[in-house]
Amino acid sequence: MISLVVRVRIRLKAKGTGKEKELVVLANGGAESPAPCIVVDPETAEEIGLWPATEAEVYSVEEVSHTTDVFVIRGAVELELMDIEEDRVLSRVNADLVIQNNIMEPLITDITIDELG
Numbered sequence: 001m002i003s004l005v006v007r008v009r010i011r012l013k014a015k016g017t018g019k020e021k022e023l024v025v026l027a028n029g030g031a032e033s034p035a036p037c038i039v040v041d042p043e044t045a046e047e048i049g050l051w052p053a054t055e056a057e058v059y060s061v062e063e064v065s066h067t068t069d070v071f072v073i074r075g076a077v078e079l080e081l082m083d084i085e086e087d088r089v090l091s092r093v094n095a096d097l098v099i100q101n102n103i104m105e106p107l108i109t110d111i112t113i114d115e116l117g
Contacts, residue, residue: 008116010108011080011089012038014097017049022082026107033109036095038079039070040106045099050076053099061100071099079108081116091116 006027013020021044031039045051056071076097081090093115108116 008108009082009084010038010106011082012040012044012048013078013080014048014050015076015078015094019048021047023106026105027113028107029110029113031107031109033096033098033111036079036093036109036112036115037072037098038077038095038106038108038112039098039100039103041103042099042101044106045097048077050097051099056099068100068102073097073099079112079116 007024008027009022010025011020011022023044025038042051050073053071053073056073059070059072060067061070074096075094077095078092079095080092083090093112095112
């Protein structure tokens with residue numbers, strides 16, 4: 001059996017602060033969300049000026065082996081899908097920022113992948 005892992009380059013732009021950061025993120029079609037979102041660690045959210053959050057909603061998320069709390073800031077970011085070779089924007093979408101402790105790498109969810117194309 002062959003495993004296929006897809007990672008893409010995303011420019012993460014915070015709407016409220018104007019700060020941005022480029023990330024290589026896991027495109028995880030198995031991660032479901034009701035709206036486009038990107039999941040990052042608190043350190044990344046802090047780098048773009050959105051952590052600690054003053055307006056975050058807290059949710060419990062079921063993962064394979066446990067349940068964990070995440071912090072959601074609705075509509076806080078714009079995601080730009082980047083062309084690695086030509087350094088240009090291929091598509092963009094407004095998204096929620098999801099902040100989760102102890103993640104191995106940032107990821108985008110099923111609907112985010114669909115919206116970015």
